[in-house]
Amino acid sequence: MTTTETSAGVLPVMADVPADELRVAVLGVGMMGADHVARLHSRISGARVVAVSDAFTDKAEQVAAEVPGCRVIADPLAAIADRGVDAVVIASPGQFHEAQVLACVHRGIPVLCEKPLTMDAESSLAVVRAEDEFAARTGRRLVQVGFMRRFDPEYAQLRGLIASGAIGEPLVVHCVHRNAAVPPHFTSEMMITDSVVHEVDVARFLLDEEIAAVTVLRPRPTRHAVAGQSDPLLVTFEMAGGRIVDVECFVSTGVAYEVRTEVVAEDGSAMIGLDAGLVRQTGAPSGAIRSTAIAPGFRERFGRAYDIEVQRWVDAARRGTIDGPGVWDGYAASAVCTAGVEALRSGQRTEVRLAQR
Ligand SMILES: NC(=O)c1ccc[n+]([C@@H]2O[C@H](COP(=O)([O-])OP(=O)(O)OC[C@H]3O[C@@H](n4cnc5c(N)ncnc54)[C@H](O)[C@@H]3O)[C@@H](O)[C@H]2O)c1
Structure with a gap:
């Protein structure tokens, strides 16, 4: 030994x-x-x-x-x-x-x-x-x-669809990451390092390439935002091969946990995260409504994953x-979040600096 x-x-x-x-x-x-x-x-x-x-x-x-x-x-x-x-x-x-x-x-x-x-x-x-x-x-x-998320059956299916070539070359990915509410210590920087970090990994997982640069825009904040914080944020990733991924991260929606990803490709598009399990139709005072349940939190949405x-x-x-x-995926996510926090602070497009392996 x-x-x-x-x-x-x-x-x-x-x-x-x-x-x-x-x-x-x-x-x-x-x-x-x-x-x-x-x-x-x-x-x-x-x-x-x-x-x-x-x-x-x-x-x-x-x-x-x-x-x-x-x-x-x-x-x-x-x-x-x-x-x-x-x-x-x-x-x-x-x-x-x-x-x-x-x-x-x-x-x-x-x-x-x-x-x-x-x-x-x-x-x-x-x-x-x-x-x-x-x-x-x-x-x-x-x-x-x-x-x-790599183990979530919907994400695995989406990656498989891209890899099959059935929708052609992916060009743009639209992501939505919303939470109903966050604790008062949750800052805009944490929106990047704790929330958007999952989209960082999703982008690399789905498109099989590194993220080259990050830009963060701060739309007008919701009145429900944690005091002094920018919420929502719009984050864009420029992938090494020229594709663009945009992420709307909004953590005080008051609604539920919503994580959606849409891949727009040369010969079609595909979306996951619609929570379209049971669709219910009911009458209501102002007219009939059609509704589906939305997962209240990440543990419900990603429990199976x-x-x-x-x-x-x-x-x-x-x-x-x-x-x-593995470790490289963890490192790449850290490097992108480091650039993301810098982009949030500066308002500038920020390049991701990845070391040689
Ligand atoms: N994959 C996901 O979707 C996901 C979701 C939530 C949290 N997380 C991650 O999981 C980790 C834990 O998050 P959480 O929400 O459970 O936090 P938490 O605060 O609920 O739990 C952390 C626990 O660690 C304990 N602790 C503090 N210092 C410690 C130490 N030195 N060694 C061992 N334990 C220590 C704390 O007392 C606490 O009980 C974080 O890294 C977080 O980012 C991942």
Whole structure:
């Protein structure tokens, strides 16, 4: 067995992959982490949650109590170092991701890290370099980034349609990303780094090319905007091959969670995210209406995508690898968001600076 020096001390590098159930530690059991624990416990096969860690021990204990055999390990780096842990889900706040992901890479265990990979392009690139170095030695990738839309059946279908050539060359992509409301600390910059980041990954996923430049326009703000913030925003991405993606990000609509994507191509167009499940027709005092339900939040809209994402991650982690967006996707998203925040502040078209791999 080889060893490696990490912030948590000298650790064994896992040479082989677990044969039976994957023993998972979940770091951060707030909204997303608690969801992932419940998902792994009740709907995902081949894995079990053996440890949870959170800055609030009470919260961790509450979540652990729901899962037989699950321990609370107060220090997240100690959870990563624990010999009884084969793989890690990181759902702590973004500023802790870098150290936690790097500790997983240094120990050689698979990790599913919620977005963002890290808080800026430079630190994301450091993770890319660390994982590349591991991959060069072992031939395996370890870090998957939680861009779950790639696992949503509608997005997968849209990508398949583009790849089939049935609608010709894509030219323009229109995206809508709306939330009913956001907490008072949610700034316009967070609209880029927390919301539009998903469209960054969608654009790269659907069009299979990098984003070259970002521009952000600030329309007249809604009176429901968080005080002092620009909401909605109109963001455009210039893709490396000349296609344009526009994103309307509007997080105080008061309506529901609406995520739509329309691809306009040379020989047709296609749209997803219409929530057109059951269409209901009713009489109303001012005339008959036709209505469909809109998902109230992202967990309802993308619940199936999270399940597929985590099941595929578990299956891959049991083979010691990943099956989804990796470190480069996390880095590219960080680089685009860094440019996006600069574009928001300056009002100028801002080029994305991507490092060589
Ligand atoms: N993929 C998605 O659609 C999606 C949706 C929401 C959130 N997220 C991401 O998931 C992550 C968590 O978001 P959330 O909404 O669950 O936040 P949250 O605030 O509800 O939960 C975060 C939890 O982490 C704990 N924590 C704080 N410091 C920690 C540390 N050093 N180590 C471990 N835990 C720590 C907090 O006490 C809290 O319980 C963020 O990176 C966020 O961007 C992704």
